[in-house]
Amino acid sequence: MATVEHKRKAAAQTGIYIIVIAAIVVIANIISAGVYGRIDATKNERYTLSKGSARLVAGLTEQMQIDFYITTGLAQLDLFVRDVTDLLKEYERASEGQFKFTIIEPDTDELKEKAKEAGLQPMLFQATEATSDDQAQLKEGYLGLVFKYGGEKAVMPTPSPGPGGAQGFEFWITNKIREIRDKEEDIKHRIGVITNKDELKLSDTNLTPRQGQGGHSIQSVLTRAFPFYTIEEVDLKDGGEEIDPELSGLILTQPRKVYTDKELRRIDQFLMKGNKALTVIASAVTLKPNDATMEATLDLHNIDKLLAGYGISMKNDAVMDHGAQFRISVPTQTGMAQIRHPGIADVVEDNSDEETKVLDTSFAGFFRLQQLAFPFPSTLELLPEKQPDDVKVYAVARTTPQATAETGSTVKMNLRAEWPQSGEKAQRIIAAVAEGKLKSAFAGGGADEGIKTAERASEPSRVLVISSSLFLTNPFAYAGNGPELGGQFQMFGNIGGDQQLLFVARPYVQYLQGTILAVKNILDWMSGDADLIATSAKIMGEAPLTYREVSKPKAADGDDEEAIRKKEEQYRQRLKSVQDRVQLGLIVGLPLFFAGFGIFRWRSREAKRGRIKV
16 A cells, blocks of 8 residues: 555656646746847857847947848758848847848749849759659749848848858858948948059969969959958059058058168058058068969068067068978879978967967957968067067967978979978967057168158057968969960960969868958958957858877978878877777767666666665
């Protein structure tokens, strides 16, 4: 009898527990209907709105209306629509009433016509999974966003969603919001690029091998994707004219002509106006375009005189990083071959000591970027004593400790199988920043060339130096492309190009996504919109798995090519061993753990029942 009573009591307790849990779930849902929040543990804040995007929509002076045209009925498509809808809700919540959206599914002739009038075109969607009769599912419909803000209107068609869903979509939405806001409110972001120095131009079409109708350039990508930036040429005219003070900043790219003292003073005069920015993307390593020999001359073209005054000294050398060597995999007749080039510093984010970290991803220009290529860098040295104590001078990118420096008048950068190591090995700075109320680079320097400049900036200004001569382009396309003929001659394609270099230039394109995002971030940093930089990180995929117990191979003094290859093979084997253990643990270990836990719980309950006295 006591046993029956015990069972009834246990059943009653179980029922009470179920009721309590159900009540908690109901109350939690009621609360979440009024208060919404997420905890996002991903590094790139993949599932929550970045603070910059939230501030952007909260600061709108008028209400922005978005019509989200959707098509549903396919599993992958429905998932994408759900993710974008959740994202739009995040914008709406953050906007304090300044952002509204409407979902429209054009399932009638009238709504289809409305979608066409808005600027959308019908699309054909295909399910990735097959139906029971092995026929792919196809559906025609519309997918895109229509933005309305004041008198401005913009359309953002959405590509057919892939396996990644809406990952990175915040980046494009935020930039479109910024574009239409700037048009309506007449906000200008003008960046000057110094010209007439035989420089590497942002408009040079050397991002990819040129085929027939020309190639791509950094400027064409920026203009198409980020039209709120206006890139303007600035001719210093030998220092005869003052630089337009309405520009937000200046970019100095790799020159092949010497800067005069008067021109450098004009740049310094511009910075001393305060709230200005200068970005120098150049090094001593100077290569000629369309020159397949890739023989570089070492020449600082006098820019070191300006930079040293801001506390960043550039050396007249070519850095060769033998510790984290650049590699490209190319197919051959016998398989895949690794092409490496120590003259291209492949800088990858790590968690090393703050004083010696390779890539500072907390810096706005490189924010959350995991990897960047720095072709043909020179050594930078920090001279903080050149600036007042309240000015910060710090490094944002370094080589590995196995980097050497070539100091001859010329350096051969052509592809080859062996790269002899010579000279002292050391970790070298290849990108640095100086920011604050900068002191003039020429303060107390004698004759002023007739150019009146303040001794110190009235407001904080910023200087970024990336000592990489071809950071803004594809170095193998730069050297391997034939001359750009233009006009009617474009139909003949890439005449005179070097086929070997162009073959390597194609896989190098994988590095350019990071470069383009870095340039966009740098423009944000220069124009003072640094809080929007976090959205750029969301377009990048999640970081690959890392294995802390397996350290990357480091080249030691005296290591030859064979020793380096052997270390890399050992590293790959250790990685594979860790991966095998993890896989075995997930396949076998996890089920065994739960089985053991179940047996333990079962035996514990049986033991308790055995102790019950009737």
